[in-house]
Amino acid sequence: MGSRFDVVCKDCGAKYEADRGPGMSFHLLHCDKCGKGKSVSFDELLEDPLNYRAFEDYAGKCECGGNFTHDAPLRCPNCRSTEIESSVRTMFYD
Numbered sequence: 001m002g003s004r005f006d007v008v009c010k011d012c013g014a015k016y017e018a019d020r021g022p023g024m025s026f027h028l029l030h031c032d033k034c035g036k037g038k039s040v041s042f043d044e045l046l047e048d049p050l051n052y053r054a055f056e057d058y059a060g061k062c063e064c065g066g067n068f069t070h071d072a073p074l075r076c077p078n079c080r081s082t083e084i085e086s087s088v089r090t091m092f093y094d
Contacts, residue, residue, distance in 0.1 A: 001021065001022075001023070001024075002019060002020060002021030002022055002023055002028055003019070003020055003021055004017055004018070004019050005017070005018060005020075005086045005087065006086065006087040007076075007084045007085065007086050007087070008084065008085050008087065009076035009078060009079060009081055009083065009084050010081070010083040010085055011076065011079055011081040011083050012076060012078050012079040012081065014076050014077070014078035014079070016076070016077055016078075018074050018084070018086070019037060020074065022049075023039075025041055025042050025043070026039045026040060026041040026042060027039065027040050027042075027049070027052070027055045027070065029055065029056060029059050029068035029069055029070055029072070030068065030069065030072040030073075030074065030075075031062035031064060031066040031067065031068055031069075031072060032066045032067050032068075032069050032072040032073075033062065033064050033065060033066025033067075034062060034064040034066055034075065034080055035072070035073075035074060035075025035076070035077065035080060036062055036063075036064070038059050038062075038068045040055050040058055040059050044058075045058045052070050055070070056068060056069050056070065
């Protein structure tokens with residue numbers, strides 16, 4: 001189960017919502033360079049959902065040149081910093 005939460009960037013002060021984790025029928029990956037998210041559904045890629053590498057390979061390259069991975073750090077969409085702080089409000093999705 002994934003989650004959506006409020007985030008504040010420690011470097012530029014931007015406030016936004018971030019998503020992290022898989023749903024019941026998809027994996028949510030993030031670009032390791034810019035932080036953009038991309039979901040890949042289990043129906044789209046008929047592969048064992050635990051075969052993370054297959055989902056990363058299928059997701060391919062981001063338009064910025066980075067790679068979509070399961071373990072990419074969350075980044076501020078404004079300045080791409082990884083120095084972020086999450087707030088208390090969290091919403092779960094599946």
